Amino acid sequence: MTMGATAPTHAQSAEDAAQLSPVTVTGSSDEAIGYVAEQTSTATKTDTPLIEVPQSISIITEDQIREQGAQTLNQVLRYTSGVAPETRGATASRLDQFTVRGFSATTLLDGLRVFGSRDALPQVDAYRLQQVDVLKGPSSVMFGQGGPGGVVNQISKRPTADARNEVELQAGNFDxxxxxxxxxxxxxESGQFLYRLTGSGYMSDGQLNETKERRYFIAPSFTWQPSADTRLTLLANLQRDPHMGSYGSLPRVRTLVDAPDGHKLGPDFYDGDAGFEVSDRRNHSVGYDFEHRFNDAFTVRSNARYLHAEGIYRSVYSNGYVDGSNNNLLTRSKGGTDVTMDTYAIDNHAQGKFSTGAIEHTLLAGVDFAHLNSDTLSSSFDAAPPLDIFNPDYHQNIGSLNWISDTNQRQYQTGVYLQDQIKIDRFSVLLGGRYDWSRTLSNGTNLTTSAPTSSATRAEAFTGRVGFIYNFDNGIAPxxxxxxxxxxxxGTDANNKPFDALEGEQYEVGVKFQPPGTKSLYSVAAFDTRRKNMLTTIxxxxxxxxxxxxGELRTQGLELEARGEFARGLSVIANYSYIANEYTKDNATPSRPSLEGTTPYGIPKHQASLWGRYQWQSGPLAGLSLAAGARYLGSNSGGTHNAFKVPAATLVDTALDYDLERANPALKGMTVALNVNNLFNKEYVASCYSEDWCWYGYQRSIRASLRYRW
Structure with a gap:
């Protein structure tokens, strides 16, 4: 996707706010124009203004997604505070791997969890989305089981009451x-029935030699709104990803560290086998989003989704150098899976608004349920022929896989939750609690011995949250x-007692500032986040x-974020993150020192970014927009017990677009655009898990487009 002029433009949107009534879009949040969203339901499942939410949340709007040329979720998150995207570098084209505040985060689509087996797990293309919400910190009260990093909610495009049509063609490097x-x-004519049909197809060479990427999807949606109080939206998607690059890695020597002969493995070096590599995913889903308002006080909502996904995965990947090869031969392994999975998720809740004297309440009560049924055929990870880095052969006789297990897994989660948003004049209190029951059943066959296998895991937990915020008249909200x-x-402990669930908790203080009458939002947050009950060896x-x-893993950090329209035609996003992430409790054993005091790999302590876009409003350059951004990725730890550092990198992105109607009225609706990410083609390593596994970041990406809207 590329950047382009919007209708109305960012500058026009603030000026015309008094004349244009907001377009209400079905789903979990209102459609935002520009870089600032006014509200979202991700944090509370109610339409609460961001300035009244006592928790840090960043919203990436559709305008930002398009204008920055984002195609994957990792790319969408590049200019978001507290997020370390693309932790596995350019292999992020295949999977959405990132951290929020130093921890994993739960991925949602339209407020429902996206979960399942890795090799069949669907990846949402950014062109399907109208915005992405990043709610930072533990969020189990609203969404059930998940890590303490938070949730990333991808919100699908929805039918609109006004006609909007566009077609777009793009081309760029890597074919x-x-x-x-x-x-x-x-x-x-009455607008009772609305539709939307979104689709895309792309093909490209992968960044690594001998690899390629392919994706095709179509996403129809339909809304029935018989009255102002009732709305039903149906959402569907059909997608195929027959090729999605490589998931391999390279050793530290010849990437971060020079070998004696000076030969280096570049960011396009492929460690796999083109004749063996397979990453073929397909999925289809259907769901609904329903809301009915009985009166001004009482509303019910329900949303659900069924998803079927399949994945075929075959890979040859490197494990460092063959001993005695003078770092010339890569030792490699092979493995694969065949996965089929079905998931179902539903969330029902009722909202009531009432007052007790001077106290206003927005009470929410709900129940949700999620189920996964997956079948996975897995191979062992056996030796594959080594690869000569000076004369690589990518079509070797890899041999067949050794299938060792065939497993059916069923996961169930049921949760009930209650939340009260209490407001006394400008002082607000958020109280929430939830109880969850989780169960996982696995049954299968060990194909090596033909013996049956089975296991069962049960967990239940109560989680809560509380927040206080005060909204001053001048827009400041601590x-x-x-x-x-x-x-x-x-698993079980020495007494055969099942392990308790991992627990996460966070304390956060912050200040939000939204100057009255402006399209800008500033926020500062300091936090202490911990993951407890981690397994350690006795x-x-x-x-x-x-x-x-x-075991315990802790993050202490600070985030600053500013976004908005600061002058007519000028939109800016700026942020800085300080993430001090380390193991605070761990055991030492004779074979392994304690991890206490060390940092997980791939998490920079310092990150910062700045993006600005200017659109000329008049004069000979009217219709032209220029944008530029810089991303600073701080150094991060790599290897066992932080044996080495991965150096910091600064990347520059740029974009421009031009409304062709300004040059010729006959070209009304046509826009040309250009996006260049990593403008100076900075060669950098994103992270290293060990001496043997390092990942290069993305090289320079050039995308040109022609879009027609009517």
């Missing part, structure tokens, strides 16, 4: 070609909050049952 279409509007999360884990223990739950 990139793409076609997009998006048609939306009413079926009838707040303080506490929130919890939980994550079930399998010192001196031999045999089974040698783990206990005494």
């Amino acid at each position: 990139y070609r793409r076609a997009n279409f998006d048609f939306s509007g009413p079926f009838d 707040y303080v909050s506490y929130a919890e999360s939980f994550e079930p884990q399998s 010192p001196g223990c031999v045999g089974s049952g040698c783990q206990e739950q005494t």
Whole structure:
């Protein structure tokens, strides 16, 4: 996707606010124009203004997604405080791997969890989205099991009451070609029936030699709104990703560290086998989003989704150098899976608004349920032929896979939650609690011995949160909050007692500032986030049952974010993050020193970014927009017990677009655009898990487009 002029433009949107009534879009949040969204339901499942939410949340709007040329969720998150995207570098084209505040985050689509087996897990293309909400910190009260990093909610495009149509063609380096279409509007004059049909297809060479990327999807949606109080939206998607690059890695020597002969492995070096590599995913889904308002006080909502996904994965990947090869031969392994999965998720809740004297309440009560049924055929990870880095052969006889297990897994989660948003004049209190029951059942066959296998894990947990915020007349809003999360884990301790769930908790203080009458939002947040009950090895223990739950991982940090329209035609996004992430509790064993005091790999302590876009409003340059951004990725730790550092990198992005109607009225609706990411083609390593596994970041990406809207 590329940047382009919007209708209305960012500058026009603030000026015309008094004349234009806001377009209400079905779903979990209102459509935002420009870089600032006024409200979202992700934080509270009610339409609460951001300035009244006592928790840090960043919203990436559709305008930002398009103008920055984002195609994957990782790329969408590049200019977001507290987020470390693309932790596995250019392999992020295949999977959405990132951290929020130093921890994993739960990925949602339209408020419902996206979960399942990795090799079949669907990836949402950014062209499908109208915005992405990043709610930072533990969020189990609203969404059930998940890590303490927070949730990232991807919100699908919805039918619109006004007709909007566009087609777009794109081309770029790496033999990139793409076609997009998006048609939306009413079926009838009264606007009772609305539709939207969004689709795209693209093909490209992968960044690594001998690899390629392909994706095709179509996403129809339909809204029935018989009255102002009732709305039903149906959402569907059909997608195929027959090729999605490589998931391999390279050793530290010849990437971060020079070898004696000076030969380096560049960011395009492929460690796999083109004749063996397979990453073929397909999925289809259907769901609904329903809301009915009985009166001004009482509203019910329900949303659900069924998803079927399949994945075929085959890979040859490197594991460092063959001993005695003088760092010339890569030792490699092979593995694969065949996965089929079905997931179902539903969330129902009722909202009531009432007053008790001078106190206003917005009470929310709900129940949600999620189910996964997956079948996974897995191979062992066996040796594959080594690869000569000076004369690589990417079509070797890899041999067949050794299939070792065939497993059916069923996961169930049920949660009930209650929340009260209490408001006394300008002082607001957010109280929430939830109880969850989680169950995982696995049954299968060990194909090596033909023996049946089975396991069962159960967990239940209460999580809560509380927040306080005061909204001054001048737009300043200080707040303080506490929130919890939980994550079930399998296994038993020395007494054969099932392990308790991982627990997350966060204390946060911050200030938000939204100057009255402006389209800008500033925020500062300081936080202390912890993951507890982590498994550690009992010192001196031999045999089974040698783990206990005494580990802890902690993040202390600071985030600053500013976004908005600061002058007519000038939009800016700026942020800075300080993430001090380390293990605070761990056991030492004879074979392994304690992790205490060390940092997980791939998490920079310092990150900062700045993006600005200017659109000329008049004169000979009217219709032209220029944008530029810089991203600073601080150094991060790599290797066992932080054995080395991965250097920092600064990347520059730029974009421009031009409304061709300004040059010739006959070209009304046509826009040309250009996006260049990593403008100076900075060669950098994103992270290193170990001496043997490092990942290069993205090289320079060039995308040109022609879009027609009517």
